[in-house]
Amino acid sequence: MFNNGEELLTICNKKNKKIYEVVLQKEMDQTGKPIEEIRNLMKENLNVMIESSTHALDKNIISVSGLIGGQANKVKKYIENNKTLCGDLINIAMARALSTSEVNASMGKIVAAPTAGASGILPSAIITTAEKFDLSKEEMINSLFTAAGIGEIVAKNATISGAYGGCQAECGVAAAMAAAAIVEMLGGSPEACLHAASISIVNILGLVCDPIAGLVEFPCAFRNASGVVNALTSADLALAGIESLIPFDEVVEAMYKVGKSLPDSLKETALGGLAVTQTGKDLKNKVL
């Protein structure tokens, strides 16, 4: 049993286990369910994630309100027809994150990770990593347990809700979960996983939640695209041996306090930020 990052690391080190193994054991203890059943449920999650992050790549999926759509497809075509600046990996990762966001905004099926608004980041991160390193589905499932462990710690000690913590609590936490998952997939230590998670949150600390018309569409989809890039680069930094000066638990605490001190107008109410720009207000009047 662990309540925070430090306790998680202690268990990993004492038992010489990876994060996903500790998280899986905790889930078995907590629910009394056998390992196969828990892994199968996670496999269902993975299957939905693969479908949602692929679905909008080759067709234009338009959101319920019509505010967003077709962006995943645009990026995919851009990769196919151009020499991109950031390379194929970063671009396909963004396309996959946009795909899930578009599926979500068009009333398609997704896995909240940790929320529906941030659901594009984790699937894209692990699928893109698994593709590059030719990793198996079982390894991807393992990585989802790593990610879940990070998410549980944040949920328990802070928040994963945009209404309470702003976008940093949704897309920031999703990126932290994804970064840790990638590092563990690629053989990094539990410490390196937590550094990757810390870096991801540090990078977007204070990010507000200011959706146009209150809908999970714009800027959510962009923040999923940038969120997966955040996860990938944070993972690379941690795998390079770079550490976050501030330990994970303190980063989470800082995120929580920043979230609480954000005004309500910047926490999912659509009363501040981009939502109340002239164009934001015009768009709202158009779609609602």
Place this chain on the structure above:
Amino acid sequence: MKEYGVFDVLGPIMIGPSSSHTAGAARLGKIAKQIVGEDFVKATFLLHGSFAKTYKGHGTDKALVAGILGMDPSDERIKYSLEIAEKKGIVIQFHETDLGYEHPNSVKIIFENKEGDTFYIIGSSIGGGSILITDIDGTKVEFTGNLPTLILKYDDRKGSVSRISTILSSNSINIATMKVSREGKTATMVLEADSKINETVLKEISNIEHIFYIKAVNPIDKR
């Protein structure tokens, strides 16, 4: 501190775009349908707070209707629920309203049967796809539907609670929580159990002579 499991942060599998405005709305509708139990020909939704302001963009309307048609929050037919209801001949109406004291994402659902009798449920979507039922046709309640839930109304008499709990324990059903309230001579009990409450148990309890309303709500789509 609340304990979290892996599927609290990776899940639910749901139809987007919003866990509170879409998945929670579908769950709310489905639980309301279970409470009503019988067939209905019309459903009127009085939307409150954020539900009233953003229901079209979040597909809250489609999700609520999908729920009362019995669909789960992960059902891909949610998108088409309004058409499906129309095909089934169920009249659906939406009104923006102010329910007063309720949580920002709340709805009052008024069901009407062939005979024109009505029955209403008020509930809220409280975040992450979780919900709270707060009013069953005029009786204040508070339950989430995460556990098998038994709702009873009866003429308040001595020994009722003990008779009900004896039936449950003799069927190996453990009681997790129990709330009893009284208005006039009518007592309302909301009881949450650790395991499913089946038809046999329901029948046995409904044989207690002064119970005039009994309904079991079993959890949906929660892992």
